[in-house]
Amino acid sequence: MGRSPCCEKAHTNKGAWTKEEDQRLVAYIKAHGEGCWRSLPKAAGLLRCGKSCRLRWINYLRPDIKRGNFTKEEDDIIIRLHQSLGNKWSLIAGRLPGRTDNEIKNYWNTHIKRKLVARGIDPQTHHPLSAAAAATAPSSRLQDQLAAAHSSCSPETSGTGHSSDDDSASVQHPHLGGIDLNLSLSPPSQPSSPVAAVAN
DNA sequence: AAGGCCTGCAACCGCGTCACT
DNA sequence: TAGTGACGCGGTTGCAGGCCT
Numbered sequence: 387m388g389r390s391p392c393c394e395k396a397h398t399n400k401g402a403w404t405k406e407e408d409q410r411l412v413a414y415i416k417a418h419g420e421g422c423w424r425s426l427p428k429a430a431g432l433l434r435c436g437k438s439c440r441l442r443w444i445n446y447l448r449p450d451i452k453r454g455n456f457t458k459e460e461d462d463i464i465i466r467l468h469q470s471l472g473n474k475w476s477l478i479a480g481r482l483p484g485r486t487d488n489e490i491k492n493y494w495n496t497h498i499k500r501k502l503v504a505r506g507i508d509p510q511t512h513h514p515l516s517a518a519a520a521a522t523a524p525s526s527r528l529q530d531q532l533a534a535a536h537s538s539c540s541p542e543t544s545g546t547g548h549s550s551d552d553d554s555a556s557v558q559h560p561h562l563g564g565i566d567l568n569l570s571l572s573p574p575s576q577p578s579s580p581v582a583a584v585a586n
Numbered sequence: 587a588a589g590g591c592c593t594g595c596a597a598c599c600g601c602g603t604c605a606c607t
Numbered sequence: 608t609a610g611t612g613a614c615g616c617g618g619t620t621g622c623a624g625g626c627c628t
Contacts, residue, residue: 401596401597401622402596403597424613473616474617475617487617492595
């Protein structure tokens, strides 16, 4: 019944990736490019299922991935995009060069969600948690609250000292310069092919 | 100093969608 | 046109490290 498993689980590794597995995967993609994930593990000599390889590459091994703390600017973009798109992490990631959907999803669940709740804002609807307030709150008011959420979450006030705030201490870009916030459903702007980037 | 709890991240799982035959 | 298979996405879980008592 149901769909067949994506791979032969009896002969695949699970759990954390080893350095050697990483190297094999990177080397294979450098040589052959992305695609055909199902056959990649066998071709690359990996005892992993294709989905696992794809995830590892996209979320960790891709050369254009920006690792490190989220800036306040990125924070703001994520909140705005989530307000418009909902849990469409891949679309949101497409607007944040160097960030992955998994990373953004984790960041949302562990940091931003908490910030919004602390400010009395429903992270799903972006409306005030009070239903009565939600019924009357104009969008501009919501933006005010979001802004307040940011300012109140600075290390001085929150006490948690999120390093992303530290990083952004000198970054104050009200216009989010350089980031495409156009929310039309066009394909996200890809930098250049990751494989091409590797080749360079 | 030790134990327990909390937080954050990496990875897995299942489902939906799309392309090909 | 329908069926099948592969890919991509979002939700969830497990583990490791840090913090608190």
